[in-house]
Amino acid sequence: MKKKPIIIIVSLLVLAGIVYAFVGGYGSQTEMLPETEEVEKVNPVGPAFNADSAYAFTQAQCDFGPRSMNSVGHDRCAEWIVNRFKAYGCKVEIQRADLTGYDGTVLKSQNIMASYRPELTTRILLCAHWDSRPWADNDPDSANWHKPIMAANDAASGVAVMLEIARLLNQDKKLNIGVDFVCFDAEDWGTPQWADVEDDGESWALGAQYWAQHIPGGYAPRYGILLDMVGGQGARFFQEQMSKQYAPDIVKKVWRAARSAGYGSFFPKTDGGAVTDDHIPVNDFAKIPTIDIIPYYPDCRQSSFGPTWHTLADDMQHIDKNTLKAVGQTVIQVLFME
Numbered sequence: 001m002k003k004k005p006i007i008i009i010v011s012l013l014v015l016a017g018i019v020y021a022f023v024g025g026y027g028s029q030t031e032m033l034p035e036t037e038e039v040e041k042v043n044p045v046g047p048a049f050n051a052d053s054a055y056a057f058t059q060a061q062c063d064f065g066p067r068s069m070n071s072v073g074h075d076r077c078a079e080w081i082v083n084r085f086k087a088y089g090c091k092v093e094i095q096r097a098d099l100t101g102y103d104g105t106v107l108k109s110q111n112i113m114a115s116y117r118p119e120l121t122t123r124i125l126l127c128a129h130w131d132s133r134p135w136a137d138n139d140p141d142s143a144n145w146h147k148p149i150m151a152a153n154d155a156a157s158g159v160a161v162m163l164e165i166a167r168l169l170n171q172d173k174k175l176n177i178g179v180d181f182v183c184f185d186a187e188d189w190g191t192p193q194w195a196d197v198e199d200d201g202e203s204w205a206l207g208a209q210y211w212a213q214h215i216p217g218g219y220a221p222r223y224g225i226l227l228d229m230v231g232g233q234g235a236r237f238f239q240e241q242m243s244k245q246y247a248p249d250i251v252k253k254v255w256r257a258a259r260s261a262g263y264g265s266f267f268p269k270t271d272g273g274a275v276t277d278d279h280i281p282v283n284d285f286a287k288i289p290t291i292d293i294i295p296y297y298p299d300c301r302q303s304s305f306g307p308t309w310h311t312l313a314d315d316m317q318h319i320d321k322n323t324l325k326a327v328g329q330t331v332i333q334v335l336f337m338e
């Protein structure tokens with residue numbers, strides 16, 4: 001995924017707001033407070049998310065090496081993901097397609113779709129990409145810019161959280177709505193920073209673009225939640241701007257669930273950046289209101305996605321079980337409050 005240029009416009013609007021407030025346009029701070037303050041009880045529902053298990057699922061994907069498009073690690077990892085979801089009682093389908101990368105490379109794409117209780121009509125979509133970036137083009141050392149990343153966080157962590165949820169739902173058997181876990185391929189072959197080609201944003205999320213234009217007729221989950229980079233150290237999940245535009249009610253629902261699950265500190269009720277990610281085509285083409293849980297590091301100089309984003313440091317040493325737990329338990333809370 002990458003940042004959307006819209007962030008500049010947003011920043012300008014925020015700046016204008018600050019200037020407006022500074023010249024006395026807004027009410028005083030003390031007048032504003034009671035409106036924004038909410039007293040909410042922590043009341044966890046559903047099974048306890050096991051962060052050790054999610055961590056092991058993250059490690060297992062990394063053990064295949066980089067999972068970039070058309071690589072051996074990629075295909076072996078696909079098989080492993082399919083077998084895991086099947087072991088947890090899901091009905092699994094693979095959607096294969098030949099997609100074209102920004103550089104003309106034919107990408108052998110496999111979107112993996114696993115369904116918990118496929119017979120139920122009320123459904124929620126959870127999704128994450130599973131391919132890894134072939135180039136560490138944001139690495140501080142330019143000698144690494146053409147090397148593949150291990151992608152423990154981006155995005156083994158998202159698939160790991162989904163697998164742990166599938167494992168728990170199968171064990172618990174109490175959730176009476178259907179859940180579809182979609183692992184998107186070909187997200188991270190987007191135009192590298194070192195390329196001579198201009199990045200118009202279209203070269204990202206290719207698997208999700210394909211999926212969203214080829215979903216079975218009549219498939220209409222209530223909403224979707226995309227998980228991207230949900231295991232990083234020091235991650236905080238600000239409210240992503242495109243999610244707020246497409247599905248403001250779902251943003252509210254998920255951030256409220258985080259607070260009632262006891263993980264509100266990981267989910268500040270504050271705007272983050274605007275991001276080009278798999279949720280864009282799912283909203284645009286499939287018309288499923290879908291939000292993105294993605295970290296935002298306002299003070300990180302390396303990237304607002306965090307210090308390891310598209311660098312060789314995106315490895316297991318920078319995965320934090322506390323982050324996996326906060327996100328996993330929040331998604332469980334959302335499902336069981338439905």
Ligand SMILES: [Zn+2]
Pocket residue numbers: 001133154188310
């Ligand atoms: Zn990425």
